[in-house]
Amino acid sequence: MRYENNTSNFAKVAFLLFIAAFFIITFLILHKASHPQNPTFSEVAYSNLLSESIDEDADNGEVLFTSELIPESLPVAHASSLDALPDGKLIAFWFAGSREGATDVKIWQSVYDGKKWGSVTDVVSPNQTANDTKRFTKKVGNPVVYRSINGILHLFIVSVGIGGWSGSGLNHYMSHDNGKTWGRGERLILSPILNISTLARTSAVTLSDGGFYLPVYHEFIRKYPEMLRFDRDGNFMSQTRLNSYTGLLQPSILPLSNLKAYAYLRTHRKYDNHLYYEVTKDGGITWSEPKPTNLSNENSSIVVAQVDKNKYLMVHNPSKRDKLSLAISNDGVKWTEVYSLEDTIGNEFSYPSIQVHGDIVDIIYTWKRKNIKHVRFNKAWLNQKAGELNNDE
């Protein structure tokens, strides 16, 4: 009798094992068939020389430099993000309200038609995010906009249900008409711990398959940088951690070729104020150890872009946030400060966002925490400033 029971149990286990093995092997075959290709950076991302200038007046070698505040009346404005639209237009997003983290803070949007900024409209509020994602949402912040190759405008915003910014989740909105209307927001599932603490700040990088990398960072307990990969339709695919060291966050990605890119990192460390960078040589799958650049960074967001062949531009706070500067580099490692956009003690000029299109460079940033400021210049102006610096030396 006992023997029969054992035989029966053995048969059951063997059957279950067979089912499990069959299931898993079938699954592996199916999964292998649908496995995505290794990523490579799009030529668009590392060679803006391909793009046409959006300001033809400035293409004649004349120096261009303009600056203006985006008109807006709320007490606090911060964390702006910029991207280019067709016909030379720009679109900007930022959060504004009574104070950072308040429940009345919304995400605001404005379009630049090449001459002036249009009316400011609210796009996303905590209530709307709550209704879209079917999750309690207390506050929203840090919008990041990106226009993909197929013309879809992606808007990523962080939202918090409980706690501070380190408890944030990331939400994804898409527009198929350049920001006139927006689809229903979707909460991205990015963390095994209560799906919290994935924040975005810097803009995405285009991949050759039409998808993109969105640089993000983790804040809960430890701060480290990550990248999210999306396909050309805006579907989230995977995430990659750039390093596990604490205190390095908000990566700004600078593609140099189809496989090589630098990531520059904000430093949030008590006894270290170097600006760090790391390198990938396989399209962002693996990254090197972080190394310090010759610039310093005291817990401030930075952005980097290519302005010419072997010429890179960084917007950063060299010390405190009361000074915002431009630095250029020929190799992406050694940087030279060429111009101070802002330098007023006691004020804050921070969180820059950059767009380079042909000959024109557009930068927007937080101005005194009250407004978003837009600065436009051309490469002739930048070359002039770099030349002045060389002459001084």
Place this chain on the structure above:
Amino acid sequence: MMNNNLITTVTSGLLISILITIFVSIMFGLRANNSDLVVKQAKMGFLRFIITIVAFLIVLFVPVYKSLTLTELLRGIIGDLSITTLLILLLVLRNNLFNHQISVGEFEPLVMRYNKVPNRAFAFIIVVLGCFLYSSYLGYIRFDIYDIGYFPSPLFMLVLGIIELFLWFSARRYALLWLIAVLCFYFKCESSHNLWDYLFDPVLWLICLIRLFRF
């Protein structure tokens, strides 16, 4: 493709409604002790089942704050629960109706007393895996274990090995749960694209931790 939000909403709703049932059972003494008559046990079990279903419908459909239901409020705080948690909660529900020895009306933690929901071997494996996964995710382990869940070919081998462990420890039910979870991952039944999120979650990990050390 089914609605990605549906399953996670149902899971959160079940969790809250079972917690409510426990609370109501404690408050009104709806307990069916082992010494009770079989008939009484059956009545109590059925009553708790009804309470759970009513609570489930309320937390799923009745707005309580800014047009959000209790389930949606919970999802804003604890995120999405795994398929395994959903299946275990369904087991709890089923046990409440048909197996009166297993009671959610006890002052024991949600899942369950001596009688194996979750199984101790299962709880042990979840706790160990969770320790590695969560440490890695927080950056204390340099290798990102969570990342494997996006391209889970190696993880399948691990899952297969663990399923065999479940069978070894006579926890066939949990082997089946994980097979269903893997199947749900393939059909993207939840919003997540990561296999780990289908296998377990922090709530289940906590339940397993309590199960492991409390009983």
